[in-house]
Amino acid sequence: MRVSLKWLAEYVDINLSPEEIGHRLTMAGLETERIDRVGGDWDEELITVGCVLSVDPHPDADRLRLATVDYGGEEPLTVVCGAPNVAAGQKIAFARAGARLIDGRSGESAVLKPAKIRGVESSGMVCSEKELGLSGEHEGILVLAADAPVGTPLAQYLGDSILDLDVTPNRPDWLSMVGVAREVAALTGAAVREPEHTYEELDDPAPARVSVEIADPDLCFRYVASVIEGVKLGPSPSWMQERLTAAGMRPINNVVDITNYVMLEAGQPLHAFDFSAVGGEKIIVRRANEGERLVTLDGEERELTTDMLVIADEKKPLALAGVMGGAGSEVTGETQTILLESATFHAPNIRRTASRLKSRTEASTRFEKGLSPELAMVASQRATKLLVELAGGRALHGLVDNYPAPVKEVRIDVTRRRLKQVLGVDLPTSTVREALTSLGFGCKWEPPEHYQVRVPYWRTDVDIPDDIAEEVARIVGYDQIPTKNLGGDVPPAIPQPLRDLRERLRDALAAAGMQEIITYSLTTSEELERVLPEGQLKRLLKVVNPLSAEHEYLRPVLRGSVLKTLAANVRQRESEIALFEASRVYLPRSGELPEEQEHIVGVVTGKRDDRWGRSSDEPVDFYDAKGYVQAALQAAGVEGTFEAAEEFGLLPGRTAVVSAAGAKVGVIGQLHPSVASSFGIDQDVYLFELVVDHLLPAVQAGVGYAPLMRFPAVVQDIALVVDSSQPAEDVRRLIERHELVRAVRVFDVYEGEGVPADRKSLAFSVTYQSAEKTLTDEEVARAQSEILKSLSEELNAELRA
């Protein structure tokens, strides 16, 4: 809502600066987003209202003319003027040398200097809107109203401050000048001047000329019609045009301008019908019939549905109630008599119709917030008065008012206790009463506890005691509410094991050297196609109204987005890049909210750093990725196992399933080169995926504490020769099986000279230890030979010579 302070001053005295007014409104809940200055930097002495006395040709230039202007000084000034529209008799904005203006060509601020233009001395200027900084208009000069007083500083005559207010959806009354004036009055202690709405009437009674039937009173609560004869269509007065322009509306003609003006002034949308188009002299407010069509004012033919409300005559719809008028009943130059509608409609219905027809208008945005039926009468009278006074109309006697179920005044019983309970302070009764009455509420204090509050009709948003608490607090000022610290019992903490685990894994991966990324939850089907098997693609979730095709599908895996991010970064560096994301994925469930799982996906690529932090020649491999996974699992206190497997999108032979406590918790492997290249990556990428939800049970099973052993451990290294295809983990587990073995670690793999073809050598470091005693050399030797025997029998392994 754009509020001209000059216009606002008609309803309330303003003794504060625009900034202070804006600040107070903001603090009270009506945010001032911006203050636009009109003429704030116009020199009061040098820029004045002028009158063009005569226009003569320039002796030396066809396109230039000489304008003689009375600017209020002793002698008129003659200046050179290039504007095509300058004419004698015009009131214009005149600037004398020394005034600071905007240069018409460069757009920069500059001081006007006397100059000789084609031999003619010129020490002033007839200004365009652009030169005054009002708009970009520079084709012609700004022509002021004929009654503009010559010699008056332009800043006084035309200067203004426009507050751009962000109106919250609960306050349709703030979408009106009077509503804002009421707020300013309450915040400054001034009084509100309501607009005049009395006018002369003809003797003919309006109800004899037209009747109003409300066929659907659930959607229309009140319909006030006024009939005005003899209206002459023409431009509205300049003051009205200026005000409409200041509010951001385009002046059209006096009838339309008056309806818009009253809408801006009072907050009630109005509509003027050409009465001759209303067949049968009857207005019927009803739901549209199936298949009914209406050409609206914007020329669109709209197909109506039975849940839309129309204003109709006996035969046809005339307008879409509360949203837009019909082309067939539009007021034109031919119009003799006007039927002026001021009505109250069911807010949700208007909202639905407007959004269905994609036609949110100034009218519908007001109606959908819920207007008071009381307002319909006030606005009807005000607009009728203006049509009589400014459009040459003659109003019929009385108004046709169909108001099936008049609303009762809202009364609220507010206790002093409740105000204190909500606000945390026991405000003096006088403070409460003053705050409320300043806003137009009625307030009666009934000691010792009760305020009987009457809500003014325009406050459709207030209906419970806490609403009153807010009204009092915002007028008193939130800064007057004390500041306390939460007291009372601290509630018990609520365990969040899944969240805790996810955060621990995040920390571990970052500590191990991976960079965390966060990518968008919605992606493209095309990206998902690259990382999902066919089967899963059929049941993807998507949004119906995506912002763009880039963000349409809910991802059931993180892989795609992580790889996309990797691809973008690979282009910038060849050293190791290790990224991970911990986010939710969405798995469809029919008819229910999707299952949301916490996933972690990591990707590793590039070349390892050398001693100097430069990338070496050595590319990262599977074991770099596995190292990160092991670091994460260790941090979670979980022992993971890795078994060779085949997984979609990963390279067979270099892929493993990760399990913990007997359940699959993820996968790891080299990204299939065809998947990598589909993301534009032409180097080896290793990827892992952990499902935090699946890992949680293993974490909760926990790793028990084992007391430190008192007796010394014996560490012995052995090298074993096994089949090349033999996974080292099987060998390790077999060794670990022996009761005296405390730990086993692989520390070397060798194939080549000294080891038969198809065989490899694995070196293990084995720790023997007993809880009962110090082991003797003989005991260790016996244990080792037992182990070697099993190895030989079960895994065809032998001690390397």
Added chain:
Amino acid sequence: MRYMAAETIDLEEFAAKARAGLDAATDEAALESWRVAHLGRKGTLTSVLRKLGSLEMDERRRIGGEANKLKNELEAALKAKLSDLHGQRIATTIQEGQIDVTLPGRSKRVGRLHPITQTVRQIVDIFVSLGFSVAEGPEVETDYYNFEALLLGRDHPARDMQDTLYIDFVRDGVYPFMMRTHTSPNQVRFMEKHQPPIRVVVPGKCYRNEATDPTHEWMITQIEVLAVDEGISLADLKGTLFEFAKRMFGQERKVRFRCDYFPYVEPGVDMAIDCFLCNGKGCRTCHQEGWIEIMGAGMVHPKILTNMGYDADRVTGFAAGMGAERIALLLHGIEDIRRFYQNDLRFLEQF
């Protein structure tokens, strides 16, 4: 002086030899063999002492005393010499072992958490230290939790404040599921499961069908704050959020509370802090206002408390919600909110 005995025990001569031998030894190995030769079990001094038994009592006492004195002298001299050698060796090591300490350290990879993860943790930790628990909720929500239960009925004009991304699934002619537009549904979800006193923060991603620009992102991370108990008032809201602001942005921060509207609170509050770049004087970051809005808040609407089965006449509560991206943007002076989810490593590695 000479010592004469029945059998010749010439300490003098022995002492001279031993001293000369010690002087001649220049490394640790030589010193060790000197020690063995003179002071060892089979060394010369030991054999001298062994001969004492054959002397007269007086002589034995005298020469024995002399010999012990000599032994102590030689041992001390040996120790001093060894210590000298040790010192020389360290000096040589220092001399030869000098390194260039300005060369870079052996490279270690440093991983980092995403700046939004860091900011969310910072915010959550402050509330945890004030006695709040942490909870989370679903990112895909039902119309009921995201809107209805928060008094945002299907035709409520305030739904416009939150452009919604609906899931492509129709039931009874409407889309019942959506990407949550805020974390506030968790007020309801939490109150359904718990009884007052309640103090909880709920962080999580939220989604808006909104065009992006340097200050608007369509995916954001909100942190919801909820406290419900007997005796909670607007004054507690102010106190708690003020405390948060001071811990988050610095003890010297000023805060400003003003009226604002959210359908699920009454009274409604907007909290701003004085701009920490210009200290409230007005700059580009605060749009010359001196204040930066950082969260919406308010007293939980009594209708919601009643719907939860609470006695709204007895218990009251406050709720607040803030965006981690906006706070991170302000804290680090980042010029474009979209940087966060572009994930350019050159950006991420700065946090």
